[in-house]
Amino acid sequence: MPIIDVFDRCIVAYHIGLSCEAKDAGIALKSALFKRQLFMVDQKPVIRSDNGPQFISNLFEGTCLKLGVEHERIPFKTPNLNAHMEAFNAILEEECLSRHEFASYAEAYATVADFIRSYNENRIHSATKYLPPLECYQLLKNNQIELKPVKV
Numbered sequence: 001m002p003i004i005d006v007f008d009r010c011i012v013a014y015h016i017g018l019s020c021e022a023k024d025a026g027i028a029l030k031s032a033l034f035k036r037q038l039f040m041v042d043q044k045p046v047i048r049s050d051n052g053p054q055f056i057s058n059l060f061e062g063t064c065l066k067l068g069v070e071h072e073r074i075p076f077k078t079p080n081l082n083a084h085m086e087a088f089n090a091i092l093e094e095e096c097l098s099r100h101e102f103a104s105y106a107e108a109y110a111t112v113a114d115f116i117r118s119y120n121e122n123r124i125h126s127a128t129k130y131l132p133p134l135e136c137y138q139l140l141k142n143n144q145i146e147l148k149p150v151k152v
Contacts, residue, residue, distance in 0.1 A: 026063035
């Protein structure tokens with residue numbers, strides 16, 4: 001379960017596991033806020049998700065409330081409203097998961113983690129002026145680049 005910043009296309013945090021429960025989604029959300037140094041800011045980002053069981057749980061909603069993060073869930077049967085995540089999932093499937101036959105869970109976890117690192121560090125995006133997500137993020141952070149607003 002990745003958490004993507006739709007502005008710079010970075011996979012900021014993620015959970016890889018045999019299952020994905022509300023506590024795992026909450027940990028990934030906390031990790032994303034920590035990595036982007038957003039725990040102490042007044043204006044927190046909005047998190048958008050589908051209606052998976054981990055996201056509709058009281059535990060995840062409570063985590064969002066405690067963190068001061070607005071949680072927006074897309075309506076049922078509207079994956080286009082979560083297009084950035086759906087696009088990343090398709091890329092992960094096509095360029096990573098379908099190209100490997102894993103001998104163990106540890107190998108699968110390592111391969112996916114390496115893919116996400118490479119995605120953030122090397123994969124260019126037209127929306128980020130053909131820069132990899134991490135490079136775009138650094139330039140944005142230092143006010144060295146401007147991007148068009150993202151339509152969500």
